[in-house]
Structures are given as structure tokens and as C-alpha cells.
Amino acid sequence: MGTERVLQELGRIQTFFPILPQAGNRFAVDRPWEGLTVGLHLHLTTLTAALIRELVLGGGKWVISAANPATTDPGVVDYLRDLGLTVYSGRSINDGIAGTLSVQPDLFADVGFALGAALLRSNRPLRGGVEISRSGVSKLRSLPLTFPVVNIDSGRLKPAIECRHGVGDGLWASFTALTGKHLAGRPVAVVGYGPVGAGVAACARANGACVSVVDSSPIRRLIAQYDGFETPTIEEAVAQSQVLVTATGSRDALSLELLRQARDGAILLNAGHHNDEIAVEALRREADAVDEVGPQVVRYALGGRQLVVLAGGNPLNIVMNSGSQEPVLLHFTVLGLALEWLAQQNDLGPGEIIVPLSIEEEAARCALFARGKG
Numbered sequence: 001m002g003t004e005r006v007l008q009e010l011g012r013i014q015t016f017f018p019i020l021p022q023a024g025n026r027f028a029v030d031r032p033w034e035g036l037t038v039g040l041h042l043h044l045t046t047l048t049a050a051l052i053r054e055l056v057l058g059g060g061k062w063v064i065s066a067a068n069p070a071t072t073d074p075g076v077v078d079y080l081r082d083l084g085l086t087v088y089s090g091r092s093i094n095d096g097i098a099g100t101l102s103v104q105p106d107l108f109a110d111v112g113f114a115l116g117a118a119l120l121r122s123n124r125p126l127r128g129g130v131e132i133s134r135s136g137v138s139k140l141r142s143l144p145l146t147f148p149v150v151n152i153d154s155g156r157l158k159p160a161i162e163c164r165h166g167v168g169d170g171l172w173a174s175f176t177a178l179t180g181k182h183l184a185g186r187p188v189a190v191v192g193y194g195p196v197g198a199g200v201a202a203c204a205r206a207n208g209a210c211v212s213v214v215d216s217s218p219i220r221r222l223i224a225q226y227d228g229f230e231t232p233t234i235e236e237a238v239a240q241s242q243v244l245v246t247a248t249g250s251r252d253a254l255s256l257e258l259l260r261q262a263r264d265g266a267i268l269l270n271a272g273h274h275n276d277e278i279a280v281e282a283l284r285r286e287a288d289a290v291d292e293v294g295p296q297v298v299r300y301a302l303g304g305r306q307l308v309v310l311a312g313g314n315p316l317n318i319v320m321n322s323g324s325q326e327p328v329l330l331h332f333t334v335l336g337l338a339l340e341w342l343a344q345q346n347d348l349g350p351g352e353i354i355v356p357l358s359i360e361e362e363a364a365r366c367a368l369f370a371r372g373k374g
């Protein structure tokens with residue numbers, strides 16, 4: 001049943017935005033990963049299934065681990081296993097990573113640099129990897145790399161298209177689906193004004209919300225002001241807003257102490273990568289009552305107020321797999337082309353490599369063609 005749904009979804013993606021098969025057709029001819037083992041540590045959604053279906057056409061052995069149980073679609077796991085792939089999808093992310101390490105990958109692609117960090121610790125030679133997320137890039141920059149890693153988060157396309165246009169779109173669609181609320185006239189605070197927060201804020205404003213922005217960086221606050229947003233302190237924003245969104249990549253951006261100051265009825269959601277930007281664990285521990293009031297909607301009573309957390313503080317648009325799929329599919333095309341490029345290189349030194357322009361130009365050409373078809 002789950003597999004049937006995934007197959008139908010893959011057919012729909014191919015009908016409306018046929019970007020990945022353009023790369024897949026070439027992989028099928030050139031077989032860039034023949035003789036290589038590739039580890040993938042990604043959110044296992046139908047979009048990832050659409051990517052992996054094309055990657056496996058290029059030969060090689062593929063081993064997959066789920067980046068987050070909350071973003072894992074069990075139908076996708078079944079679909080990938082039906083393709084004959086090894087998939088680790090249990091509750092323990094570390095077990096999945098250990099399983100992938102045991103097959104000694106030559107190449108990898110990662111979200112959050114969890115697999116990459118484990119490969120570094122394992123200390124074995126590697127052709128290289130691809131990191132797709134901002135959080136992963138921050139992490140890899142803090143580690144002494146012994147192999148090349150292509151950073152596709154800091155290229156030209158991801159910040160401008162996926163972060164800026166993709167996340168907010170899906171996030172607010174899920175917000176309305178889960179709560180039934182319209183944003184119009186509601187005070188919304190966006191914490192973190194990188195490309196993701198900027199897109200989330202712009203989309204909320206387009207839907208009529210009264211949006212304010214909080215950022216620890218004065219530069220980002222200044223940019224937010226020029227974009228037309230108020231920039232209160234976090235304490236002011238928390239006290240005033242009915243809806244609070246994190247997009248920081250930082251743990252406890254909304255700490256328990258801040259949550260104690262939130263408005264009665266405040267709704268909390270996360271657009272960042274991890275599930276710890278909102279202090280949900282501490283909230284659960286300290287709450288006087290916890291009620292699941294709907295799918296992905298939990299209400300906490302804390303010191304006489306009610307607070308509602310969506311999707312357990314996990315990235316809401318990913319958990320709900322919502323919004324236009326074009327930006328993620330574009331991003332995944334860049335990922336596939338970057339893995340192909342890595343397989344063709346023989347003399348790369350260790351360290352971070354910003355995704356080469358030629359790869360993004362090719363992905364953009366594929367996207368333009370797919371948009372013309374759709």
C-alpha cells in the first residue's frame with residue numbers, strides 16, 4: 001500500500017517537474033559510480049526516493065540511512081528496499097550510520113554532516129562527499145577534514161531558491177493544514193533571518209501576517225529592517241507573538257526560559273534542520289499537562305498558559321512533505337551531479353569545496369527545461 005502511494009507520487013513528480021530523469025538518463029549511459037560504494041544519509045521522503053531512483057541507474061552499490069525518524073516515510077523505505085537497496089531506518093540514527101560505515105563507502109551525501117563526521121572518525125581513505133544543509137556545513141567547518149566535501153548549501157541556487165522560496169511555502173501550508181488557522185492579521189515572529197527565515201517571513205507577510213524578525217546578528221537585523229520588518233528583542237517577540245517560528249540552526253533558540261514568557265495559546269514551529277531549536281524536551285519535562293490534540297499537534301500547559309508545538313519541533317515542512325517540490329528537486333539534481341563530479345575527480349585534496357558553477361549551471365538548465373514542460 002505504502003509502496004503504491006510512493007510509486008504514484010513518483011509518477012506525479014515526473015509529470016509535473018521532470019528534472020531528475022534528465023540527470024538519470026545520463027547516469028544510466030555513463031555509469032559514473034560503477035565499482036564504487038556510496039552512502040546516503042538523508043531525510044527519506046518521496047522526493048528523496050525520486051532522487052535515489054535516478055542515482056542507482058548510474059551503477060555502484062548504494063546504502064542509505066534515515067537522517068531523522070520523524071521525517072522518514074515508511075512507504076519510501078519499502079520502495080527503496082524493493083529496489084534491492086540496503087536501508088537503515090530504525091529509531092537509532094547512530095545504528096544507521098554504523099551500518100553505512102560497515103560497508104566502507106567511497107563517496108557519501110549527507111544532511112547535517114552526521115555520516116561525514118562518523119567517516120572522519122573512522123579514519124579511512126575516501127574519495128569525498130556532498131553536504132546539503134546549512135547545519136551540516138557549520139559542523140564540517142568545525143572539523144579537520146581529511147577528504148574533500150562539496151558544499152552545495154553555499155552555492156548560488158540553494159539559498160536563492162530552496163531556502164528563500166521553498167521552505168516558507170511548505171511551512172505555512174502545513175501550519176494551516178494542522179491548525180486550520182489563517183495567518184492574516186496574526187502577530188508572527190521569525191527567529192533567524194538567513195535565507196530560510198527570510199523566505200518564511202516573506203511568505204507569512206504575503207499571507208497577511210504581521211511579521212517581526214529576531215536575529216542575533218546585527219547585519220541580518222539591519223537587512224530585515226530594510227525588507228520592512230520590525231526587529232524586536234527575542235523577549236519582546238516572544239511576549240507579543242501568537243506564532244513563533246525558528247530558522248536558526250541553533251539549539252534552544254527558543255529556550256524553556258523564553259517559552260515561560262510566551263503568550264497564552266502561542267503556537268511554536270521550526271523551519272530549521274534539527275528538532276532542538278525549540279526546547280521541546282524541557283517543555284515536556286516541565287509541563288503541568290501534555291495533550292495530543294491532533295496529528296503533529298501537542299498542547300502543553302506551562303505555568304497557567306497553553307503552548308502548542310507542531311511536529312514535535314521537527315522541521316515542519318519536511319515532516320509534512322509540503323509545499324512546491326520544485327526547489328528540493330532542483331537541489332537534489334545538484335546533489336546527484338556533484339556526486340557524479342566527485343566520482344570523476346582523481347586529484348582533489350581534503351577540505352570544503354563550494355559546488356562548482358558548471359554543476360549548478362547544468363542543474364539550472366535541467367530545471368528550466370522541466371519548468372517549460374510542466
Ligand SMILES: NC(=O)c1ccc[n+]([C@@H]2O[C@H](COP(=O)([O-])OP(=O)(O)OC[C@H]3O[C@@H](n4cnc5c(N)ncnc54)[C@H](O)[C@@H]3O)[C@@H](O)[C@H]2O)c1
Binds near residue numbers: 195316
Ligand atoms: N526546513 C527546511 O526544509 C530547510 C531547508 C534548508 C535549510 N534548513 C535549515 O534552516 C536553518 C537556517 O538555514 P539558513 O540557510 O537560513 O541559515 P543561516 O545560518 O544563513 O541563518 C540562520 C540565522 O539565524 C541566526 N541565529 C542563530 N542562532 C540564533 C539565535 N539563538 N537567536 C536568534 N538568531 C539566531 C543567525 O545569526 C543567522 O542569521 C538551518 O538549520 C538549515 O539547515 C531547513
